Amino acid sequence: MSNQAGRMLPEITPESREFWTGGFEDELRIYRCKACRGWIHPPVGACWRCRSRDVGAEVASGKGRVAAFTINHHPWFPAFPPPYIIAMVELDEQPDVRLTTCLVECDVDAVEIGMPVEVVFDEQDDVALPFFRPVKA
Template identity: 50%
Template sequence: MVARTLPVIDRDNEAYWTWGREGKLAIYRCAACEYFVHPPVPFCPRCESRDVAPQAVSGRGRVVTFTVNHKAWVPDLAAPYVLALVAIAEQDDVRIPCNIVECDPETVDFNMDVEVVFEPVEDLWVPLFRPVTA
């Protein structure tokens, strides 16, 4: 397991970091205009409604951009590793910063189809993404 800096959990981001226990990726969605909101905040930036709540999404997406890091910046971090922004399938402008795992870092590419996997760390479930297998 990779040593990770864990977030401070609050009522807005709790679902994002804990629904992975059930294999669900939670992204806030506005009930008024159905816009997905990430990072999670208690209002919709599109219509300004305060009626937002976490909703499970498919967990599918595509790599928008990435970098392959060859230096371990923290102890126990195996290099090389991939940092990426993944756009969720449900809404292209929702971008999740994450690691791409379960593949050779040199095989990651732009627009690669990926799916979420979760890494349990303490009482949180860190969303990571791996290539979609046929």
């Protein structure tokens, strides 16, 4: 994807570094518990399921489904003319792990709950932002 000026970029923390930089290698890196093998997002230092502190980033498939979405019609930022789709994507690896993101390469009239999507990355400075697009048949 092309760079878009005007996007507010996340602050990278030790826990989030792999998530925000994995896209430079075309990898969606999500924290995973080494004890119970549950996926964790956002990345934190302990598993919320079993309380293990043995957690770290692993490469996820980058595939998921649209769990919820909204279409923004308000021109909040000049660099992002509406309409555009903000979605909650559930990961194929574990549907209760969801990312709030933008859907790209998708007509606003075509988005629907359950739509299969795949990750694409928008490289901005020192981060590669994970967005999702519909899976092409």
